[in-house]
Structure formats: structure tokens, C-alpha cells
Amino acid sequence: MNFQFYLCTILIFIIRITNIVHSLTPDGLALLSLMSAVDNSSSSSAVFSDWDENDPDPCGWTGVSCDRNSSSTPDPPPRVVGISLAGKNLQGYIPSELGSLTSLRRLNLHGNKFSGSIPDQIFNATSLHSIFLYGNNLSGSLPTSMCSLPKIQNVDLSGNSLSGEIPKGLNQCKQLQRLILARNNFSGQLPGAVWPALMNLVQLDLSSNNLDGNIPEELGELKSLSGTLNLSFNHLSGKIPKSLGDLPMTVSFDLRANNLSGEIPQTGSFANQGPTAFLRNPLLCGFPLQKDCTVKSNAPPPMGVNSSNTGARPGHKGLSPGLILLISAADAAVVAFVGLILIYFYWKKKDHSTGCSCTGTIKLGRHLNKNRKSRFCGCFNGSLNNDIETDSEKGSSEGGEGDGEGELVAIDKGFSFELDELLRASAYVLGKSGLGIVYKVVLGNGIPVAVRRLGEGGDQQRYKEFVAEIHAIGKVKHPNVVKLRAYYWAPDEKLLISDFISNGNLGNALRGRTGQPSTSLTWSTRLKIAKGTARGLAYLHECSPRKFVHGDIKPSNILLDNEFQPYISDFGLNRLISIAGNEPSSSGGFMGGALPNIKPTNQEKINNYRAPEARINASRPTQKWDIYSFGVVLLELLTGKSPDHSLSTTSSSNEIHDLVKWVRKGFEDEKPLSEMVDPMLLQEVHAKKEVLATFHVALGCTEGDPEIRPRMKNVSENLEKIGT
Secondary structure (H helix, E strand, O other): OHHHHHHHHHHHHHHHHHHHHHHOOHHHHHHHHHHHHEOOOHHHHHHOOOOOOOOOOHHHOOOEEEEOOOOOOOOOOOEEEEEEOOOOOOEEEOOHHHHHOOOOOEEEOOOOEEEEOOOHHHHHOOOOOEEEOOOOEEEEOOOHHHHHOOOOOEEEOOOOEEEEOOOHHHHHOOOOOEEEOOOOEEEEEOOOOOHHHOOOOOEEEOOOOEEEEOOOHHHHHOOOOOOEEEOOOOEEEEOOOHHHHHOOOOOEEEOOOOEEEEEOOOOHHHHHOOHHHHOOOOEEEOOOOOOOOOOOOOOOOOOOOOHHHOOOOOOOOOOOHHHHHHHHHHHHHHHHHHHHHHHHHHHHHHOOOOOOOOOOOEEEEEEEOOOOOOEEEEEEOOOOOOOEEEHHHHOOOOOOOOOOOOEEEEOOOOOOOOHHHHHHOEEEEEEEEOOEEEEEEEOOOOOEEEEEEEEOOOOHHHHHHHHHHHHHHHOOOOOOEOOEEEEEEEOOEEEEEEEOEOOOEHHHHHHOOOOOOOOOOOHHHHHHHHHHHHHHHHHHHHOOOOOOOOOOOOHHHEEEOOOOOEEEOOOOHHHHHHHOOOOOOOOOOOOOEOOOOOOOOHHHHHOOOOOHHHHOOOOOOOHHHHHHHHHHHHHHHHHOOOOOOOHHHOOHHHHHHHHHHHHHHHHHOOOOHHHOOOHHHOOOHHHHHHHHHHHHHHHHHOOOOOOOOOOHHHHHHHHHHOOO
């Protein structure tokens, strides 16, 4: 009787398996192995509720995407190309059977509780190009067999328990673009031979591991790197290699919390780094840290030093080592006590308005976390990624007028991130001006943004006015205008988040650090910049919701990307800053742009791009102001000379009109074009007619009588005709 029962059971099982095999595609069977590898729970039941073994087409299952045209044969079975079951609280292991999905391109299982090692067999899925397994409990070593994948580009295994050394076999991952191994248990030294082979790598994050030894010189050969090179929170030691200065200028370093020593190099991309990049390395010195490498220690001479060198009497044995240590300790204690008293009174006075003690930094202000119901204080030190300190950690419970709920609002619905992500992101100062401090911030996804701090003024009554103005600016969408993406409002802090434009501004390109224009500014490039700027300005004047007046057009407010496409920045900021309770200044020009750490010069304060009528006190900006300023920018593009060209030969009363008057006089005296045009353009003889036509457009824009100046729409149309 029992034998017959078992026989029937086996037959039923065989029939069931046969039916599944006939009904499901091979890809479907491989997917069922994943469902079987996950522990049964309420969450997994909900995820796999539509994973039906009797369904011949797995392409409709939750988290599965397919390509039905992956084969040239007629009526091919659909092939699974993507698995995305992120953040589903799934617990189990990753089955090796997933390697049979030969068309699988994306495997996304991040934010679950998968454990065990990463099976080598899954890399038999030869079409894989993206593996996202971060935020699980995976262990074992980093499998170098992933480098056998011919198309592998993105690997994010952060937030697991992987261990062992970084394998030298990574040098076979030649197509790899992003390697993120942060927050694991990797140890040992970084292999130098790996990095020169990874010529396509754009992001490298090895932070929060147990790596030690020196930073290899070969990291400087990652020429495609962008975003952040993150080696923070390890045990790396020795000097920072100068070769890192050879990395692209847009790369941010994060070398915090290591044991690095010596002077920070000052070459290449090191010039763009803020102090936060090097914090918590006690033995580091030099710019941008406020620690001079020439300062010598006042420690007592070591034991055994000849008494004749210490001023002791001949034959005297000198102080005992124990007494020397005791005296040194007492001296250090006294100095530390006095220093603490001075620091306490200084920052007590400094921070009276917010109660937020950010020693040596710029205060971000306090914000209210809706979920935890606790205030926290974020502090900047040339960047945004400093520690967040909750009141529970500080033991503080004070209130005050600065308290209130901060709100981070995304204007662009496709652009979203959390405030905590913004505060912890790697950043450095781009510039400071009367329009606020601007930081470049690299978010967790590697996307850089520009963050402008408007200040700490403004009351809640003006919040609606601020929001209305922000949303009017946010509606401006033009390929030649910097896009505002989000804003943050709190009673003691206002932030604007916009696109980061990577190639600096027109002022830098024209004059550079040496005063010489960039060799990349050919005539065709300059004409491209002029046309794009004119299109953007015409849009602001004619088509934007408010028909904006910029009021401060100049080269530093015309940003350039890597293709020299221009972007107008800083429009509408004067009004926002006025609402925020600060006095606006005309020395801005950093919103969204890549700039070095600079201070406004006297020349910038004069602002020689303004129209004659703009010098009258209490006059309101008009579109005619913008047209005149644009005309001066055109003349600068044509001549290579700044508006204060001939200050030494003219009276100060005429200095604003110097460049305009100089060009007009040149045409009146019928001087050769070669005496007025930028010498760098003389080689492009074919552009003579185009240059001459552009001069006439510029002279029309810079007419002294604003009523005679053309509309920006007409200026743009006239420029578009040149060179076509």
C-alpha cells in the first residue's frame, strides 16, 4: 500500500515537472530558481505573487523585463534582459542558475537581505553590463570572473560584508565604467597595476573599508575619471602621490579619515579641492588645510642629546626623562585649557543666532527631521559633506527663533534626492560673491550639481514670495540657460540647486589665469557662444513666464560646457537674495559653473559691462540694459580685450565706455580690421566678413540711447544669419 502511494506521488511529480518544462521557457525556469532561493515570507509572497510556473511567458512577472526581438529566427521566444527586485526585503541567496540567462543585461537586487557569496556561475550570463547588489549581506571575496564579461560597465557591491584584498585580476575589466565597493571589509594594499588598464573608468569608490599601505601612483592614470575619487575612511598611509594632480580638473577627491602624511601637492587638479577632502589626516599639512608645513614642533629634545647643545652646565646630567615628560604634559595641558577657553568664548559669540556650534566652519543651520523628530546641525568647511550632529548626540535641547521645519523641494520632477544625501555628498567651493557661496556637490549617483547658499536671513512671512519667485525661475527651460533643479528653505538657511556646467565660464576662457585667451576659442567657437547666448537671452526677454530681465550679463555669467555650448546663469538671483534678507551685489556669476576659489576683484566690482543708464542710482534694470551688456560681451569676443582696455589713456569718467569708444573710434578712423580684432583670429582669414558683420551687431547693441538699441530677438536673428 505504501509502495503504491509513493509510486503515485513520484508519477504526479514527474507529470508536473514535465508540464512546467513544456510550458515555461528556459529563461522562466532560471527565474524560478531565484524564487526558490528566497525564504518564504509575507514580503516575498507579495513580490512573487505573479511568478506562475504555469505561465509560458515570464515577461509579465514582477521585476522582469524582456526583449522579444533578440533573435533573427522567426517567432523567437522572448529573452529576459533585466531583473529588478530592489528594496523588497528579500532574504536568501543568489542562485547560480541565473548564469543561464545569456541575454540578461541588468541584475538589480540591491537593498535586500541576500547573504552568502556571489556565485561565479552568474557571470556565464555573457550579456551582463550592470550588476547592482549593494545594501545586502553578501560575503566572500570580490569575484574577478566578472571581468570575463565582455560588456561589463557598472558594478556596485557597496554596503555588504565582502572581504579579502582588491584583486589584481581587475585589470581585465577593461570596459568597466563604475566600480563601487564602499562599506565592505576589503583589506590589504591597493594594487598599482590594476588602474592603468581601466581606461574607461569614470567612478571609483573604495571608501569605508580596511585598506592600508600607500596610495598607488598609478591612480593618476585614470584619465576618464569624473565625479569623486573616494578613498575615505580607510587606513591608507604615506604621502599623497603627486600623480593624482594629473586626473581631470572636474574630479573631486575624498581622502578623509586615513593616516596620510606630508604636504598636500599643489599641482593640477589639487588646486580645485576644498579642505574637506583631506580632513581627519592629522599628519597632513599645506593648502587648503589651515596647517603650515613649515611650523616645527616645540617638543623637548630626545633622550641622549649632548648637554652642550641644550645649554646645560658641563658635567651636569640634566633632567631625567620622566621629569621631562611630566613637564611637557603639564605644558600641553595648560595650553589646551587656555585654547579651549578662547574657542568657547569665540564660538559662543559667533553662534548666538542659531545655537549651532560649527567650529571653524560656516553654519548651515538646523533642520527638523520629520521621521525622527530631532533637529540636526550641518556644517560646511568649504563644502557640504560634514558630519550631521543630532541634538540627542549633543545632549542639547535648546530652542529659539531659528527653529523650524526645512523643506527640500525638487522643481524638476525627474530630479530627486534626499537632504541627507545633499549634506553628506562630496563637495568643494567654486566661488564666493555678493550673490552667495557656491559649491560643487557630487551626489551619490555621481551626478554633480551646483549649490548656492543665499544666506540666513528672511522670515516665514516672505516664504510664499520666495516660493513664487523660485517657481517662476524654475519654469525657464532653454538649452542655453542654466536649469534650476531644486531649492531648500528654512528660517535660517536657503539653498538653490542647479545644473553644474563643467567647463568654467567665458571670462576664464577669454582671459584665463595668465591673461591669455584659450587656444580653443577659434572664431567658429566664439560665434557659437555668441549665438547660443543671444538665443538664451532672447528667450528670457520674450518667451519666459516673467519676461525676465537679467540685469548682469557679463562673461562670468556665461558658463560653458565641454563642447563650448553657452549657458546663461544667475538670472533672478537679485530678487531672491533680497527676499532672503541680504543685500544683492553685482559680483556674481558662479551659479552652476566650474570656477576656482576666488574673491571678487576691483574690476568685477566696477562691472564695466553695464549700460550708461544703469549707473543712475535707484534705476530699475531693463531689457535694454541686457542688450547693451551683451554688445560689450560681443566686442570682447571680437577683440579679446576687456571693457577697461585703455584705462591708462582715458579719464576715469569714461572707463565704463572704454572698449565701446575704442571700437567706435577705430571704425570712424577707418583703421584696418587687423588692428582691432583679436590677434588669435587673424589666421582665420575666411572669417573676415563674418567678423565684420558681428562688429556691426555689437555696435548696434551698445548705442548710447537705449531706444535705438534693437530687441534681443532681432539681435539673435541677425547673429543666426552670420556664417550660414
